[in-house]
Amino acid sequence: MNREVIITCALTGAGDTVGKSEHVPVTPEQIAASAVEAANAGAAVVHIHVRDVETGQGSREVGLYREVVRRVKDSGVDVIINLTAGMGGDLVLDAEDPLKPVDGTDLVNGLDRLPHVEELLPDICTLDCGSLNFGEGNQLYVSTPDMLRAGATRIQELGVKPEMEIFDTGHLWFATKLIEEGLIDPPPLFQLCMGIPYGAPANPGLLQAMVNMLPEDAIWASFAIGRDQLPWVAQSVLLGGHVRVGLEDNLYLAKGVKATNGQLVERAVSIIEDLGARVATPDEARRQLKLKVPAHA
Template sequence: MNRNVILTCAVTGAGDTTGKNPNVPITPKQIANDCIAAAKAGASVAHIHVRDPETGGISHSLEHFREVMTRVREADADIVMNITAGGGGDWIPDTEDPTRGGPGTDIQTPAQRHAPVGELLPELCTLDCGSLNFGDMVYVNTADWLREHARLVQAAGVKPELECFDLGHVWFARQLQQEGLIDGDPLYQLCLGIPWGAEADPETMLAMRNKLPGRAHWAAFGIGRHQMPMLAQAMLLGGHARVGLEDNLYLERGVMATNGQLVEKAATLIDNLGARIMSPAETRTQLKLRDPNTGTIVTGGDA
């Protein structure tokens, strides 16, 4: 069991959730405020996407990311920042011509996906490690695109969080490490419960964990009603965890959540299991991340 937990709050995501829960943050100010609320509730890491402030839909705007980062860094609450680099992979075949992308398709090159990370240099960024049927669309991450993207992240000196939505993604993430494209001890995020990837159950989490390389740091999350059970399961198997409105909209059945409330609920569960949440400073030391104030890598061994 892991008794020192890095707890991530994924505050908004890019899914069609803003009409389902009014607490999902949309504008850069709202997203930043939710990162700050998560920090004050005890989260170690804030994982961010940005949205179009007018529509609530997908956005890749560098300026939106910059505003979020600036607002959080200027706040009186410390938190490790993790920018998504997984946008721009949505493919929905056109009904008239399936060789072309239809409405909702959103494809970016690796360089375009990397742009906010390379410009803003957060401590962490996501690197999704494969393609899959993501609900009713295809999420596209070809092997050569991922190699190119990994090189860009490596050159920027940002630590990638290797997001794995299925067992084959763990295999490919190990391949990136073997090819020298992942520096230091790798950080994995096991993403469970998203149709039609890895299921959110103990057997699947254990199978994926058992395929991780030595000295890997890892976390896991489940979506919807699986969020808190998968948090507990990850802890019991030695991992870290993630909560937040990107993955789950409810505090309990019929009760809409806020990000702060989900972090507080997670903190209570972690405490009841006899563990504690690691501070942002401890997280930077544990994962050997860049200090946002000095720009140097924080070292000091395992916390």
């Protein structure tokens, strides 16, 4: 069991959730305000996507990331910034002509997914460690071994901590290869992502199996989507991990009760404390992750 738990709040994601809950933040001002709310509720880390202000769809626009990060820092709240670097991996195929990408495709190479990371130098950025059939239809998330090696190399050069996103067991296998090849600095940080169709199911036995595959010095968290999100807080803590909650993965506090990011973090805090553990502060999280600790600490 983990006795000092880091909470990450995934604020908005890039999924089609804006029309499903009025609490999903869209503008940089809303996303930053939600980050502050989550931090004040107990999150040590905020995981940030940005969205097109007009359409609400996920975006790779550097200026949007710049504004969100500026607003969070200007707020004075102490929180670790984790920027997604997964945008630019979407491939949607024509069923009759698979060589023809169709609307919804946003596919760039591994380095072209990193301009906002290069400019803003967040504490952490994500590295999605494999390709995936993403739900029904003909959409794929594409992240090849060569793309990942190029991305990991650049992230290492920048001095940013990669959070390796693991959507299935093969992704975990490849992530350990990156470590063996010296492309990930210790301690390696994993996020085990459960329940996303069609990756690893949200099955406690499978989570245990994936934990058993991790390197000995690994720091890891896991999450599950939808109604499994809050029970998964307990699953992760009991198996020795950290946790992630937030509106990227789940819109509800209870059946029919829409949540805010702050409310989801508050519920995670309650679960962690009811298990006899305690929630890590941002500075404690920085020490665990071997991030730079500010001079005030």
